[in-house]
Amino acid sequence: MTELFRRATGCLQEAGWTCEPPLSTEDGVPSALQPAPETVVDWVSSFSQLSNADETVWFLSRHDYSTGSEDAFAWNECEQLSIQAATTDDEAAAVSRFWKRHVPILLSVRNGYEYLAVRDDGAVVHGAEPEFEEAVAVFSHFEDLMRYIVARPTAWKDVVERLLFDAGKHP
Numbered sequence: 825m826t827e828l829f830r831r832a833t834g835c836l837q838e839a840g841w842t843c844e845p846p847l848s849t850e851d852g853v854p855s856a857l858q859p860a861p862e863t864v865v866d867w868v869s870s871f872s873q874l875s876n877a878d879e880t881v882w883f884l885s886r887h888d889y890s891t892g893s894e895d896a897f898a899w900n901e902c903e904q905l906s907i908q909a910a911t912t913d914d915e916a917a918a919v920s921r922f923w924k925r926h927v928p929i930l931l932s933v934r935n936g937y938e939y940l941a942v943r944d945d946g947a948v949v950h951g952a953e954p955e956f957e958e959a960v961a962v963f964s965h966f967e968d969l970m971r972y973i974v975a976r977p978t979a980w981k982d983v984v985e986r987l988l989f990d991a992g993k994h995p
Contacts, residue, residue: 825863825967829870832973836874839989844873847887854889856899860927864942864966868929880934881987897931902939902956909954922957929966932987940987942966950983 833843846869857865868886875882888899898904903923910916926949930940938952941959948969951959962984963969972984 825866826870828967828970828974829867832970833871833874835973835976836988840877842873842875842877842879843871846870846885847872851890854886856889857886857927859924859944860942861946861966864927864929867966867970876934876988881930881932883930884928897933899928901931902928902937902951902953905937905953906956919957922959926959930987934987938987940969940984950987 837843853865857868860868865886868884868889871883872885872887873882874885884899900923903919906919906923907916910919925944926941928939928941929948932938936953937956938950939956940962941949941951943949943959943961946965947961948963948966949959950962951957960983963972969984973988976989
């Protein structure tokens with residue numbers, strides 16, 4: 825997996841992304857990452873920052889999942905916004921149930937709020953405002969997202985292409 829991560833990070837850097845080396849991982853896995861597959865924990869531990877050139881799209885790093893992070897956007901920003909928007913206890917409970925099954929791995933503020941998350945069955949889903957919980961699966965497995973980044977196939981997955989690479993600029 826490490827080689828796949830290195831290649832994916834390299835492809836993102838070739839597309840203008842910034843990558844900073846990982847911080848220490850001695851503190852153990854943050855509780856927010858406990859439900860994530862081991863490959864996702866390994867991925868988010870492989871960098872401290874991984875973002876596009878204007879920092880409007882970024883993969884969450886292991887540090888971002890720590891409760892003490894002071895970044896402008898929390899790792900669970902979409903969940904927090906949805907809970908604030910809920911008008912009934914039932915709606916708030918439905919939001920909480922959704923996010924117990926999903927771990928965000930990428931956030932975007934480029935064209936409104938969007939995210940990629942790993943669902944508890946390993947699938948990668950995409951969601952966007954205003955209904956973050958109306959997520960659509962874009963990959964069956966997290967590793968498929970990594971392979972997609974490396975391959976940059978000609979049959980683009982529009983949502984992922986738009987998030988990760990500048991839409992319309994093909995290699």
